[in-house]
Amino acid sequence: MCYSCNSGNRCQIAVIRTPGAPAIRGKDAPLLSETPTVPAGTPENRRLRLRTARFSLGSAVTLCALKLIAGVFSGSLGVLASALDNVADIFMSAVNLFSIRKALDPADDSHPYGHGKVESLATLFQGAVIALTGIGVVWEAIRRLRLGLAPEGLGLDVGILVMVLSVAASWLISDRIRRAGKATGSTALAADSLHFRTDVYSGGGILVSLLLYRFTGWRWLDPGVALAVGVYIFAAAVPLLKEAGEDLMDHRLPEGTVAQITDLIDAHRPMVVDWHDLRTRRSGSEKQVDFHVVVCREYSLEDAHRVADHLESEIRDLLGHAHVVTHMDPCDVECPGPHECARVRERIRELPGPGRAGKNGTAPRAGNGA
DSSP, X not given: XXXXXXXXXXXXXXXXXXXXXXXXXXXXXXXXXXXXXXXXXXHHHHHHHHHHHHHHHHHHHHHHHHHHHHHHHHOOHHHHHHHHHHHHHHHHHHHHHHHHHHHTSOOOSSOTTOSTHHHHHHHHHHHHHHHHHHHHHHHHHHHHHHHTOOOOSHHHHHHHHHHHHHHHHHHHHHHHHXXXXXXXXXXXXXXXXXXXXXXXXXXHHHHHHHHHHHHHOOTTHHHHHHHHHHHHHHHHHHHHHHHHHHHHTTOOOOHHHHHHHHHHHHTTTTTOOEEEEEEEEEETTEEEEEEEEEEOTTSOHHHHHHHHHHHHHHHHHHHTSEEEEXXXXXXXXXXXXXXXXXXXXXXXXXXXXXXXXXXXXXXXOOOOOO
């Protein structure tokens, strides 16, 4: 049966979205909180990502310098381990800044889908460096436990003071980068935020160990906590490596996001007879979607194109700016209700006319494959 006519039941034209109607939400609507609030590809998104990346690099340099001085002066492995983590932060923040700048380059003949994967590569690199840092801290902690080394003297108090300042600063820095990463949909900034958030938890543990050692004299506390910090740093790297690997291998978007896309397409029946071959993936902060749409074979090319443009626009709005491609297929059965088809075509022609903007609203496109 041709669903655009739906001759077995009353034609459900009322479910078609009209211009200006509220955005459709699926049953997993809460997942839309993950949608960037500053759409990818906009000048504001670019400025926010670059500004945050520079802020991250400057913060990492400042924190590292303070901790290195305090670590050498106090002799605390915990403080030195935290400083070593910040050395990695400096390196990774610099890579982040480069990758974000590169990812913002427009698509070209050699990279028709853009350079968004550079961010995923940077995230993979950051995860590897974090994991190696954790292994190094664990190794040194075990060595100091065997030798019974511990911080001594006035340097201990200096180390405590620096760690108090470091934990507070790391929390504020992490929160700012996290909010920017969420707003722009940048995986690189999200990974950078995790670096500083691990500094908060690991720094808090080191601070507690220094305070306890200050009053108890237990020599195993500093290397013991450093050992736990090293394990924690390594564990924090695993999700980063997994996410970056999935993005590089074109893993589909989260299940809830895919469900919202399919709900939106289904809400356009009877304009849309059916759909198939839906594919989704991420490229840096940009989401990419393509699928086939089946429409009534009696539609004119202009009507089918209008439906395709409308669906693409709705999905871009749903995902907070995305690269969307549709291919139109004709219904393969004879239409038993031409009058109902005529009613649907009238509603299609109320939609905005076929746009000539590109998939990201910036450049002309060749068509929808209709």
